[in-house]
Amino acid sequence: MSAVPLHMSTRHCARLATGARVFGVSAVAVLALVERDLPGVLAVAMLAGLAVLATLATRRALLGGTLIALSEAGLAAVIVGSHLGDLPFVMLYLVVPPFVAGLHAGVVGTAISCLLEIIVVYLLTAPALSLDALSERLEVAAPWVLTSVGSGVLGAWLRQLDHVPPRDSDAYHSARRLLGELRTVARSLSAGLDPVGIAQQILVRTREAIGDEAAVVLVRTEGGILVPLTQDEGGRLSEVGNDDPVVMECWTTEAPAQEIVGEPLGRRVRVALPLQVGVRMIGIVVAECGRGVSAAQLQILHSSLSEHTLRLDTALVFDEVRTLATADERRRLAREIHDGIAQEVASIGYAVDEMIADSDSREQRDSLRALRNELTRLVSELRLSIFDLRSEVSQSAGFGAALTDYVRQVGTRSGMSVHLSLNETPQRLRVEVETEILRIAQEAITNARRHSGASNLWVTFAADPPHATLSIADDGHGLGTPRSDSYGLRIMRERAERIGASLEIRSREGGGAQVSLTLAPDTSRSPARNLGAVAALRKDREDVHLGLAHR
């Protein structure tokens, strides 16, 4: 027996044993029916009775499984042995008990069970037979004995193989299966799980249905705030805020809503369509048309978007899970560096301090000091890595605050003058997107700090969701040899790709390098855009502000 108990559950074991008994009894019964004589039927009935008895005993746990299996072997052998003379076919049933014994007690059980059967059958039949008849009988019996041994070994093997865990871990098994499926989906459909791409499909669908001139997809984020995910190229509908009447109406009634806007300059109809998964609102499509849209038309569009909505919701949840998992992993890494290598290198530094103090040769002291400086630099780098790994975008403080914190800590430590310029609207990007942008900024700033030898660093960030631009420029010695294959650059590109942004790395005019990130998740669903509505919208908004200003 193996040291680690790999037994199948008793339940499963009993089920297999019952199956074997049913098989045995029915096989013998079929043969008995072919023979059509009373003793055969009686023998079958006795075997069936034994099978039922053994099954009941197992289920009620009257005896240990092994003991039941062995008793079964003995009794079956008695029945078979006493009928063997007239009905050789009943021998078939002898295959069953070794199998059951194998299930319960492994190879040892099988061996005992087979031996028991052979002895009992021999004792019941052999003494009455002549030597010739006996050898003849043996020839008939030998294949059955071998088959019994084989089935017993099969039972023992099944017992080892089929390790069924206890019932309470069933939940884990189904979770494991679902996660496995998710992994497959994520691998094969990584493009299919891109929220922006799916939202763009929704816009295309919307245009086909109602022929709008500008549209935007807003999705609900943590805290119940709607943020724009994607919009038409050139469209300025992202300015539609959470407090827009049509958005509010749509959100509260969970039904399509319409309003007329831009009355004096050009009548426009603004339509808001709920994106729902079941009864849950996950977002809203806001579109602007030159004419009104019938309720029926809206209803058709609404129901035709249900599949896209489900896909969008899945993609958003997946994105969130991925971001959470990554954040966890970063914290774990930070802890590992903090508790491991960083402390070890720091303690080596202390050891070198001691060597410097103990050294009497000036030359040796100088080289030890150089070593100490290197170690100090190394520990500083590790501290900054830990800081990098630990810095996160907070839901409350906003992206600008996170970037400012990071730039101040890291940029100013490097001896570079840092020029930070932020231009944010009150509206936020999704946290998942902000996180990727922060990581790209970190990587670019770290590159500038380590390799550029620059004296100035310009960090510029502007966001107008769903658009954003980030630029990190320095006046160092430029890109030099192309490092496009470098690990850091590759990671930056991957991050940019994940959020559907474009990343450009080039030499800066007047020396140095510049990393520019542009996030513009606009659809290009129509080359010619009617910008009238958009211009009217903007004018409208400014007038409101100026009205306030003149008051």
Added chain:
Amino acid sequence: MSTSVLLIDDHDLIRQGLSRAFERSPDFNVVGQAGTLAEGERMVHGMAPEVVVIDVRLPDGSGLDATRRLRDRNADMGIVVLTMYAGDDQLFAALEAGASAFVPKDAPSEDVVAAARHAAVSPRSFTAADLADAMRRRMQPSGPQLSPREKEVLNLLAEGLGVSAIARRLFISESTAKTHISKIYDKLGAGNRAQAIMSAIRAGLIREVSITA
């Protein structure tokens, strides 16, 4: 009479390195070492060392919380906080917890000894190598950030110029000027010109205003 020091850090090699550094200076005497907060705090109460050197992160809790507890019990004990973490937050947290000195772990062991020396003499003051820079960083405005163009517009607004005057002055169209103004209002969370100017003054974005009402 040498100063008694207790070291609290969960890394043996760090404690060993520091304890040797203290042994090299005749004015210090390491009276104990602890790898956990529980052990360390027990030793502090038993031995009453003059200076405690404590790491920020320990297996059973935060060294900063322990610093606060130690300071509450004993106003005159020198407390040197050591850390592997970067970031000004750690430094200011140590200051607020009542530490006497703050030393990052990339500094040579002599710096720790020097900090302990300072802590023994004036436990209720605070010293850190990066203190001046950290203060400077902290005093930089962290409020709303305006683009250079928006700053120009804001200054003209503060001078009392109207939209068309601002547009003429900056050689931009009126609608562009209006866009800048609405952006400024958004960023400052203001609904009108007066509110915008008040927020801008509070955030240190403009200094003088001549309000023409």
